Structures are given as C-alpha cells and as structure tokens.
Amino acid sequence: MADAGRHPNITLLTQSEIKSVSGYVGNFQVQILKKARYVKEDQCTACGDCVQVCPVLVPNEFNMGLSSRRAIYQPFPQAIPSAYVMDINNCLGYDPVVCGKCIEKCKKKCIDFNMNDQELTFKVGTIIVATGMEVYDPTEMDEYGYTRYENVLTSPEFERLINAGGPTQGQVLRLTDRKPPKSVAFIQCVGSRSQRRGEPYCSNICCMNTVKSTLMLKDHDPDLDVKVFYIDMRAFGKGFEDLFRRSKGMGVRYIRGLPGSIQEDPKSKDLILTVEDTATNQLEKHRAEMVVLAVGVKPPQDMKTIQEMLALQKNSDGFYLEAHPKLQPVDSATRGIFFAGCAEGPKDIKDAVTQASAAVARAVRLMNPKRLRVEAITAEVVAEDCTSCGICAKVCPFRAITVDTRAKTPARVTVAACSGCGTCAAECPSNAIMMHHFTDGQIEAQIDAILEQDPLQRILVFACNWCSYAGADFAGVSRLQYPPNARLIRTMCSGRVSEKFVWRAFEKGSPVVLVSGCHIGDCHYLNANHWTERRVKRMQKKMEKMGLRAERLQLEWISAAEGLRFKEVMEKMERLRQSVTEQEVTETKRILIDRSAVPEQEVQ
C-alpha cells in the first residue's frame, strides 16, 4: 500500500471523483475533481499534534462507529497518504474567534483553510475500473434485531473489534458490558442467496471469512463456545478446506440451518436464537452472548455514475459485465477499459489481485506497441446527405458520433471509437451513413442474388457474426439436420439490418424474413440489439397497417452455443414459409411497390 503512495509513476489522488471521460481507446480525456483536504498532503508528518486540541468528537466511520475521532483525523494508522485530513462538515470553522485551534498547534503550518477543490485533467490510453463493493446493511432483516440488540454485530464490525489496530486493540468485547463474551454465534448468508431480501447470489467470501474469524476467536480463547449457522459451507478454494477442518477440529460447531429469529434476554443481554437444524429436523434454541451476521456484499451504490460515463454494462447481479465470461474475463465491451477486483463480482483478495494483474497485462498489451490498430469496419457520414437530426449519435452504443443538432453541422464519426455495429447506418432516416464493408450496396446485392431464383422457396436470414451466425456454425459442427431453404446474410451486428433491407427482400418475393442476433444483454456491441428489437417491432406494425402478415418477419435471439435452437428456428421458419402462398407474395410485392411510389412519412 505504501509503495503506491510513493511510486514515481503513480499520481495518487484521494478524496477525488471522476467528473467526465471523453475520447476513445488510446486517447481518453479524464476530468477529476480533487476535494480540498485542508491539510497539505506533502508536508504533514502525521505527528498528531492537531488532534490533541480539536474539540470536536464524532463517530469514527472506519471503526463502524465503535469508536470516535476528531474533526481533524487520520482515517486509520496505516492510511496512505498518511497526512491528516479535515472533516470540514464537522469542523467548527477556521474563524479564530470560533476555533482554529489546530492551525496554531501545527508547527509545520500545514493546515490551510483556504485550500480549494481542484479540477484536474489527464490524458490516458487505458482505464481500469476497480471500484470494489459494499457490504449489505441488515437493518431490513428485523428478525435478527441488528438495530435493536447491541450485541448483534455485522462481520465488518467484528473485523474492527478483533483487529489489533481497532477500537479495542483487538480485544473482542460485548458492547453492552464491555466484557469478553463466553459464546459467539455466526449467522451466514445474511443478505445473500435470497430471492426475497438482499441479493440472490452467493457473496463468495463470507463463509471463509467466518471460518477465519472462528479460528481467531479460538486462538484468543480455546474454551470459547463458537457456533456457526449456515445453509451450506462453501470452502472451495485452495487451502480453504484445511482451514474449515481446523476450525471444526478446534471445537467450533457448525449447525445447518439459519435462525428464524433472535430474541434478547433483557437482563443478561444474551441472545436466544431459534433455529431449525435441517440435518436433524429439530427446532432448537441456542444462547449466545454475541451474534455476528456474516453480511453479503453488493455493488457500490454510486456505481451508476461511472457506469454511464464509461458506457459499461452490468449483469443481473449488478456488478460489471465482462466482454466474455470465459475468454475475456477482465475486458469490458468497450475497448481499452478493463475490470479488476470486486467491481466485476464478489471475490477474495487473491482473486482480486490476480484479476488486477490480468487487467494490467491486457492494458499493457494495448499500450506497448505505442500505436493502435483500429477497426477497419467503421461508419462514415456523407456530409451532404446529413440533416443533423442527431439520431445516429443517440443510437450509437459507443458514443462514437458527435452532431450538433442546433448548429446543424453534419454528424461526425470518431473512427477510433466506432466498433462497426452499423446501427447508425440502419437508423439514419436520410441514408447519410456509409457502413464500410457492410454497405447498403453490398447487402442489397446479396438480397437480390439470393432471391433471383425460386424466391418462394427461400428463407432469408440476417445473422449477426458473433451469436446467431456462430449458432449456425455450431449447428453444423454438431451435424444437426434442418431444411435446406435458409440463406444467411452475415452482418457484424443485428443492429445493421436496416428497414430497407427487409422491405427489399419482401419486394423481391421473399416469403419470410428472419432477423437474428445475440440475446439481449449479450450483444457484442453493448446494447445495439435493443435498436434491432425496436426496429423489427416497428416494421411489424407497419406491415399490419399495410395489410401484410406481420409474422412473416421474425426476430430471434440465438447464442453461439445454441446450435439446437438454430435448427429449431430454421424448422419453425420453414413451417412459416410453407404457409405463405404465391398469391400472398405477389400481393405483397404490389403493396410495397405502390408504397415506395408515394414518399413515406418516417415514423420514429
């Protein structure tokens, strides 16, 4: 930790927040707000003289309020930077009439009330998001009486109690009588693995953290009565089972079943736990002098700001979503941005550190060549055709397009930020975007060529490169057999499939059309497939209005692993195709040709 504070290549900014990030991989512009510390960071020697004169006393948040601190303070003894910090909201004020005692006391004159917040700007090539996690607040689980009974603690509070540098110098004491407890009970999965309250997932670290705590307790006092109530103990990592066995060997009792409620004995302030032991099916009562709730972890509350600023995605648990869960576990879907530690999901220190080093390797891999090759499949705006409506900028998942809708200047694509999904080209109402390597001309030529012979027999399929086309490949690799009528047109993303491609296919006599892509949430281009979904729905509505059977246009999400699903979709499409008569196709052609004769009002 100290190394990070003094490394010549590291600029450490504490009490700081990211204000904005612009640019793209290789060239991000970052604005940071560094709040005033009111103590000169480079001069304070952490002598602590100031603390002695400060009259203010507030709960120490680092010790979860189990002790107190002054308005000028050091967060914890090993803090980096070690300089003291002024809690300006609680400070009485620098007016010498009111207080200002610390200013006089500090011999080095490093307390400065005139310090201002600073706005700093940096240029960076890559970004690593390591914003970590928060712990669950068990207040809502009222049956455990966390807010009512003083001897019910959370695991972080217990960590501070048993910590040699903590409020009790490492002595575990009851808060009600300041005596060491003779019995301690741990309750697992508080706020984890529940569909009702807290979070549905396993928090990963609390089982082992409890095992650790029981060992520390038994080391302090081998006679202590320690019980752990659990659903199942998860000791899956290297060396974990050893610790678990040691804990049991030292006499810690592991009881399978979570207490339904805790009652406090009003006199002794002991706690009575009612629990059904699911191993014996007995309803039991256990008495403990202290209860520790092994609380789960969850994503930080303020995560949304960073998430939106960097256009990152979250998974259903609320942690950041990696580009690929197995093959790109530390990459985000945005090039040049990586994840490290619990920002991506709950994990222990070893995994957090491993992941950090992996993220560094990925970042260095990009930066080391000093120059970066960018995607060749990119969008380009044809300035003469652009009406500056701003739609492209709105739909681009990578915010690669800038357009000033008020000044009416044509849209511009930042080529290095464009990932090539083609959504902008599909949505531009003025046909002003040229999607290189997947141009209108190229795709329309394919549509025409496919429907040149026996169109009535054909199923025209648009498949995205990453999921549905890969799903078709997987069906092939698995030798699954399906009707031979489908003809695939590959695009990088389903977002590329313009309305006009579909209309053209129907106009050329296609009985059915399938648009397919990655499942929502799995899109290789963040959320481009949301636009696909909206567009297909919009087209289906238009078809209904025109008197066409909307079901002839289908949308399916097929992942790279869903070969079987691909086959089933092909069979479904074939049944659908057989339901379309020649007459229906002729009628469709007529309707569409009539329609294109009248300029259409674009409905957005």
Add this chain to the structure above:
Amino acid sequence: MQELQEREESRIGIYVCHCGSNIGGVVDCEGVAAYGQTLPDVIVSRHEGYLCSEPGQNQIKTDIQEQRLNRIVVASCSPRLHEPTFRKCLAEAGLNPYLLEMANLREQCSWVHSHDPEGATQKSKDLVRSAVARARWLAGREEMEVPIEPATLVIGGGVAGIQAALDLADSGYRVILVEKQPSIGGIMAWLDKTFPTMDCSI
C-alpha cells in the same frame, strides 16, 4: 445510398473447397465451381481438395498475380474459422485483404443437409452467387493506426486498484490512481488477519 466510389472493373476468382470429404462428400463441388464460372465478372472458378493448405493458398496467390484477379470468393468453411487465413493470403499476393468474401459450404450446407446432396448443392450455388454479388461491391479497407497514450487511469484504490497501479507503474506506465476516500486500502484496510493464510492484510 450511393456508394462512395466508382467501382473498378471486377475480376473475380472463385475457389470451392472439398475440405476432404467434409464438403465434397455431400456437395457437388465440381458442379458448384462450374456454375460459378457462369456468373458475371468471374475470371476463374476452381475446386480444390484443401484450400487452407499451402498448395491451395498458392493457387489463389498465383491466380491473383497471373490473372490480375481483384476479388476473391472462397467457398469453404465458416468465415469465423478461416477468414483471417484467406485475408492473409490475399495480402501476401498484394491484394487488399478486405476484397475477400466467403461462402459457407461446410457448416451451412454439407454438415447440416448431409442426407440431401441435391438441396445442399443448390444451396451452395446460391451462396456462391450471393458471395459473388457482394464481392463485386467490395472495396479495400485500411486499418487505421492511432497513437496511444502510455498512461492508465485506475478508478478505485482498494487492493485490486493498488495492485493494478503498482504493476503498471513498475512496467513503466504512468498511472493516475483515483480514490474517493481520504485513504486508499478499500475493504482490506478493515481486516487484521485474512484467509487463507491467516496473515496480516496491510
């Protein structure tokens, strides 16, 4: 929309791959190649045992040079497998790698319609026709290069952020480590002993 540039005259070469018997066992590759020859702008249309092998690729390169081909259609396996291989092959023959188009005769024809050789062959012809149509519209692309700033922003100064910052700094990169609290350390700073080693955390 109009295409941006006037198209040069296309000189297309088609290469149908048997992939041993993987494609050739079901699809009439010779017939597909012969059909390809009838399509507009097609100069040569061949079928080969294994196109991805060295002799296969050499045939393409020779044709590019001798026949002045400027568009290549490879009808073989999935582009998700061998597109990089054949792009490289084009580049080595002096052609822009983006002037390649593939038709997927293996994953989309022979393997999935193995009991219907006729259907599989018809589909192969259609896919080749579609690929040729697209190839006529292809344009070369350049992969642009941009300079990259040798610096990293690390957001969050917990154990993960600290480790990342140190690894980067030791590798010679500048690091901006941003922490919202007055000290770095994150959750680990609360802990005294840590599992599984039971040693001190900071």
